[in-house]
Amino acid sequence: xxxxxxxxxxxxxxxxxxxxxxxxxxxRPDHPTEIELIQKDFxxxxxxxxxxxxxxxxxxxxxxxxxxxxxxxxxxxxxxxxVAEHAFALILSHIRKLCTFDSMTKNGTWKKLPVSSLxxxxxxxxxxxxxxxSCARLGKAFGMKIIAFTxxxxxxxxxxxxxxxxxxxxxxxxxxxxxxxxxxETRGYVGSELLSVFRGDIIVNVxxxxxxxxxxxxxxxxxxxxxxxxxxxxxxxxxxxGKIPENAVLTPHVAGLSPD
Amino acid sequence: xxxxxxxxxxxxxxxxxxxxxxxxxxxRPDHPTEIELIQKDFxxxxxxxxxxxxxxxxxxxxxxxxxxxxxxxxxxxxxxxxVAEHAFALILSHIRKLCTFDSMTKNGTWKKLPVSSLxxxxxxxxxxxxxxxSCARLGKAFGMKIIAFTxxxxxxxxxxxxxxxxxxxxxxxxxxxxxxxxxxETRGYVGSELLSVFRGDIIVNVxxxxxxxxxxxxxxxxxxxxxxxxxxxxxxxxxxxGKIPENAVLTPHVAGLSPD
Numbered sequence: 001x002x003x004x005x006x007x008x009x010x011x012x013x014x015x016x017x018x019x020x021x022x023x024x025x026x027x028r029p030d031h032p033t034e035i036e037l038i039q040k041d042f043x044x045x046x047x048x049x050x051x052x053x054x055x056x057x058x059x060x061x062x063x064x065x066x067x068x069x070x071x072x073x074x075x076x077x078x079x080x081x082x083v084a085e086h087a088f089a090l091i092l093s094h095i096r097k098l099c100t101f102d103s104m105t106k107n108g109t110w111k112k113l114p115v116s117s118l119x120x121x122x123x124x125x126x127x128x129x130x131x132x133x134s135c136a137r138l139g140k141a142f143g144m145k146i147i148a149f150t151x152x153x154x155x156x157x158x159x160x161x162x163x164x165x166x167x168x169x170x171x172x173x174x175x176x177x178x179x180x181x182x183x184x185e186t187r188g189y190v191g192s193e194l195l196s197v198f199r200g201d202i203i204v205n206v207x208x209x210x211x212x213x214x215x216x217x218x219x220x221x222x223x224x225x226x227x228x229x230x231x232x233x234x235x236x237x238x239x240x241x242g243k244i245p246e247n248a249v250l251t252p253h254v255a256g257l258s259p260d
Numbered sequence: 261x262x263x264x265x266x267x268x269x270x271x272x273x274x275x276x277x278x279x280x281x282x283x284x285x286x287x288r289p290d291h292p293t294e295i296e297l298i299q300k301d302f303x304x305x306x307x308x309x310x311x312x313x314x315x316x317x318x319x320x321x322x323x324x325x326x327x328x329x330x331x332x333x334x335x336x337x338x339x340x341x342x343v344a345e346h347a348f349a350l351i352l353s354h355i356r357k358l359c360t361f362d363s364m365t366k367n368g369t370w371k372k373l374p375v376s377s378l379x380x381x382x383x384x385x386x387x388x389x390x391x392x393x394s395c396a397r398l399g400k401a402f403g404m405k406i407i408a409f410t411x412x413x414x415x416x417x418x419x420x421x422x423x424x425x426x427x428x429x430x431x432x433x434x435x436x437x438x439x440x441x442x443x444x445e446t447r448g449y450v451g452s453e454l455l456s457v458f459r460g461d462i463i464v465n466v467x468x469x470x471x472x473x474x475x476x477x478x479x480x481x482x483x484x485x486x487x488x489x490x491x492x493x494x495x496x497x498x499x500x501x502g503k504i505p506e507n508a509v510l511t512p513h514v515a516g517l518s519p520d
Contacts, residue, residue: 082379085377086375089353090358092345093358096346096349096514098350098353101514102509105500106510109500110498111293112512112514112517116519117342138402234370240368250362251358252361252365257375258379
């Protein structure tokens with residue numbers, strides 16, 4: 001179990017966590033903004049019938065260790081709205097060159113550079129769960145055409161067309177948002193094959209790093225300096241091994257955060 | 261008349277402009293990305309009935325010099341969608357701390373910082389023309405409550421409530437977007453009185469710099485380091501006199517630009 005603090009953690013805070021919970025606690029060595037409450041097993045009482053994780057993804061849970069008579073629930077869709085908002089923050093900030101302009105004007109330079117717009121562009125959504133639906137709603141409001149790939153179409157409000165194969169998403173979209181869960185089927189799903197047919201400009205990952213094959217993506221970014229990877233996740237996070245390519249924009253797994 | 265180029269202008273380009281138009285041309289000394297075609301008067305033919313400016317604002321046109329029998333039209337609403345998109349790019353980029361994260365991660369640091377979200381926040385729109393309507397539509401898609409101030413309400417799609425006085429906008433909003441035209445009535449309109457009642461966090465200006473009183477705004481930003489002025493315009497642009505406050509984010513009058 002972990003407790004996110006997101007500012008400097010003092011020894012008093014760690015001790016207080018331990019006192020309150022009765023569990024040994026420590027600052028996570030690789031996540032210095034989080035306190036971990038150390039426990040070997042799930043805290044199962046004799047009457048436990050359900051375990052609920054607060055996260056949407058469940059790739060961090062050893063599901064085989066949960067007894068068969070206990071129902072295990074993810075928290076899918078709980079973070080869809082802030083995640084979609086974050087995806088559009090990444091896209092808009094990039095196409096309107098906000099970081100470049102902010103740094104230029106703060107250095108005293110007023111210089112217009114070409115900017116882009118979402119209107120009439122095609123947004124391809126890979127995986128159409130809660131995040132996908134929220135992204136479709138926002139994309140529609142910005143005047144985009146929405147296509148989506150999913151194995152279970154269901155409600156298609158705001159979707160112009162469901163496509164049958166993931167490569168159609170990459171062939172037809174200006175912007176692709178990855179909103180798949182990480183499972184053994186989706187690990188490395190976005191690899192050289194899909195990337196080689198991508199005709200658009202921007203790939204956004206607000207899901208899990210390992211849905212994208214690292215080697216293929218780094219090669220793709222090197223070969224296509226004009227295309228961008230906007231991602232809230234990174235392989236091996238929170239460690240960043242090697243230099244982040246100039247045509248990647250990265251946020252530290254904060255898409256799901258919101259004050260609500 | 262001017263011609264925006266937005267990349268380095270060569271002498272050949274200037275000469276070619278002059279050849280094509282038959283007018284003397286020069287690079288504007290204060291706008292080095294624009295060529296100006298120099299002419300004293302409007303190019304009026306004996307049958308001219310209408311003059312159309314390509315800009316939404318008309319504060320740069322000497323309207324008294326246009327003969328009475330010639331109709332003069334602004335281009336209001338032509339840029340509403342890209343301008344609203346730019347306003348939300350400024351807001352989202354700021355609340356999700358994208359420039360900070362991009363610079364931190366590129367320097368090898370993975371550190372979560374608190375971020376904010378638009379959902380359930382109140383968006384106050386000052387001036388409800390084309391830009392106001394586009395902003396209301398986007399705000400609604402992000403789950404915001406929309407209030408607006410205008411002298412001529414008209415169509416209120418996406419507006420939860422029209423307010424009667426501009427200070428209600430500043431009292432009740434988390435985010436204020438200024439979408440007024442610059443006229444003699446609106447020059448300095450957002451001054452110390454309105455700023456002193458502002459309870460929210462963010463003021464966005466995608467209209468004209470002089471709608472906001474410079475002295476009052478700079479004082480407001482100094483006194484309230486946690487509040488932000490996100491602006492596409494600056495007093496005396498393209499010159500930037502003095503240091504831009506840290507709690508201002510500035511883009512060089514590019515909100516209306518789009519490839520369409």
